[in-house]
Amino acid sequence: MTAASFRRWATGAYLVVFFGYLFLPLGIMAAATFNSSRFPTVTPWTGFTLGWFSALWADQRMWQALGTSLLVGAGVIAVAVPLGLAAALLLDRLHSRARTFLYAVMVSPLLTPGVIVGISTLVFWRQWFGVTGGLFLTIVAQSSFIAAYAMLLFLARLQRFDQTLEEAALDLGATHGQVFRRITLPYLTPAILSAAFLAFLQSFENYNTTLFVRGLDTTLTVYIASKVRTGLTPAVNALSLILIALTVLGAVTYEILRRREERRRQEPA
């Protein structure tokens, strides 16, 4: 074997191990859903069952937690996407030191540990407004950093925006409101959709921040964590499997749409 072919072989082996490492744990977790054992495992295999799906279906508290998660997700979309959009529109037209400073402040929540985002929100709202943990604070705390993700998405799209379109419309007598509604907003629509989608996903899976601001409300992710620690059955695996399937579906759809969009951009109009 020559050195070059050995290197190629070693690279291939490394990649197989790496991707196996990424996917095998998820496969084992999924497989445990179909094992009839009371505790989720694949060793020993005690027999095939679909019973854990019906156990999950009958779990009232799971449905309640799902409802809470959907509510919080909708709230976060409603708050974080407009805030991120406004921030990106502002940054896009600033070219000074102010831009660098504002940008740093805006992305800082992404570099802050989630627990601290939760704690600072909890303390602030209780001290200033007497608001305690619950749905409202969960939406507020999650939005504070999810808005930064939305801002980055909008900023990336605005950087490719042909500003002469807006200028032409203004020269032709359109009002600022008309320009925004008829030109800027339609151009940003794909970014608004991806921002809403990402915001929902981030909100849905959030644990560290939510834990501090949830009050007595339980989101689905918090519920799963509590089930793992007390009362774990393979019904939790069934739920995980469904969530993973939905995530994979979402990720694949998102990627396909993103690539189609990219191709369209590369082709001359």
Place this chain on the structure above:
Amino acid sequence: MTEVLRRYGPVLTGIILLAVAVWLLLLVILPQLLMVDFSFRPSLPPSKLGGPEDVYTVKNYATLWTNQIHLAIFLKTIWASSLVTAVTLVVCYPVAFYLAQVAPRRRLPTLMLMLVIPFWINELLRTFAWYIILAFNGPLNALLVALGIFSEPQRLLGGDAGVVIGMVYVYILFMVFPIMNAMESLDRNQIEAARDLGAGWMRIHRRVVIPHAKPGIAVGCIMTFMLAAGSYAVPALLGGPQSRWFTEVIYNWFFEGGNWNQGAAYAFILLILCIGFILLMMRLFRVGLTDIAK
């Protein structure tokens, strides 16, 4: 600013500024400032608030030095998070290099999708997967016993080792993407030229690839360390009473100890730790804030 006004008109500009002010002041800056202020005050019953005892103090910070258990957990969190960061960096570097420089173009979309999918899956579920693998009667113990490495199953859950293993798995993709993005902009001809001039592959990486990928490596390390040090889900699921994480101590101050001021002080210490790590990485890799916050 005049450009903003000219482009959006007074009404829209007003709305934009209001929204940005609400976000940055009400949701980001003021909560952080209040948390810090709060952490320098004693924990008092409501009747004594604003009274003679309500003065600034560093007592809440001193607790960390006097409480040996908390100090040990804090130091453990630092070195374990550093370990997680180092391991992910070593594991990810070859993968990032392959994807950015070596992989054939037609294979890239599939490989990227295979990276993106686990990245999107809930962190808690990925942690839960390791809960099953590491369980006493789980597949890993079964495998290691079958291979004769262990003579009998070992307790893999509930200790620091399980937590570190879980964290490497959960945060590994935060290391791959930044390094890969940084390496992508390196012209392949530079590597070719170095090779033609007689450099071995070690030297190529040390002198060409790594210097170019420095901002990406710095960002990957910062993200991984921050996520590991600030993680609550992984130690809560995979750890136990003997392997508590600093975030769990903070949580207990809030919801079991009922001493929010003390908890806020510990939270601020965690934040300082993360900022310190960012500064260390910037110094180490000689990159600026603009390289990082891209």
